Amino acid sequence: MQENTPMTEAMFYVLLALEKPGHGYATMQRIRELSGGRLVMGPGTLYGVLTRMKKEGLIVLESEDERRKNYILTAPGREALKAEYRRLKQMVKDGAEILEEGER
């Protein structure tokens, strides 16, 4: 994934959640916690995102337990997450300059 390619909200939170190793269901619960209950992902949506990220090398299998698989960010995944965080921060900063000035 290129640095300047924006991520979807779902992808951002999945990468954020997998800063610590987790399996699919735990990741879904963690995303709900991190977003303050705002983002609820369907199991099919999350599974599709995890499959895509595995393919792109952003996450990797950390351990396996019977049918349950635990994933964690890879180095490129961590870089992509940080790049997206910087992009979002810049957007907020750019918006704040205009919008907060307007409120004054």
Added chain:
Amino acid sequence: MKRTYRLHESDASPGANEALYTAMSQKGWHLNKRGAYFSRFEKGEAKNYTYRIEYSAPRAFEDRALSEEQLAFYEECGLTLAAQHDLVHVFRADADSGIGEIYTDPAQHAEMLKAMRRRTVVSLFVPFLYAAFWMLLGLMMNRSGDYFAELFAELHLTFVRFPPVLLFAGAVFFGGFLLLLYEALLMTVLYCRLKRGKRPRRAVKKVSGYRVMLIVAAAAVLISLILIIAQYMTMKSGDLPETSDGMYLTFSEIGIKGERVQMPYKDNASNLEYMKTLTAECWHSYECIEANGEKYWMYQYVYRMPDEAAAKSLVPTLMYEGSFSNDLDEWNAILTEFEGSINFR
């Protein structure tokens, strides 16, 4: 364990099927097996279940079942696999578990229809490819160069001799093709709806076009099979009488002047078959006699049509299919009389 079966909706109507399974569970019938057209239910306690249908999207030659990892993940989310057939997987969860949609984003759900759409399109083309292959083969092997005239003559004779067979073939191939076409249309409508961000419609259809078409096609197949059996029951076969007792001729009536044909000599046992079809009465005779130290044999097909117009329409086909003498000297014109009608042979 009590069981019951229901004709379910097309695979391209997941919402209608989910609503059907939910309604059945509320009556105590829980889905436990799913086939191409029927779903099987087992009797239990009435429960409020939410059903969700997931499609697998394998590439060519990949396994059509969902992976163990995906099934385990869905189970952790409260979804249990109730039944699976081909690309369709039906999950259920307690209605009060708060389970929502499998796909939060309908557009992502649309992407999962890829394999289903591919299967439908391929199924639509298969009959054309099949027909094209046999037509090409027929054209290559056809020496007289009039393949389509031969084909029409065969179909016409089949209509006279075995009309239920044409009905059966029509119900299976034509009916099957129409069903596939309708399913392809439903699939396209579902795909466009999901792409626009809308969920599948979840409502039990009391009357649906798909089920009506399926029932009509199945009824046509069943009726044609019954008619085929009924027709075969009218068939009588036995030794050829010494004098004709039906609408056919024997050597004793026409004489032995004629020409050797390509159809082979069988044996000395002359025989007669009679059959009544929906469109005609049919006599098929094989007569073999010995005269002047030689064997003479004759194959004969006779059709009694319901009216003059039907008989006249059959003449070109019989002229096309019949064997005619190559030598004018061997041509044998016969004037016969049957129940007041005069026929020239």
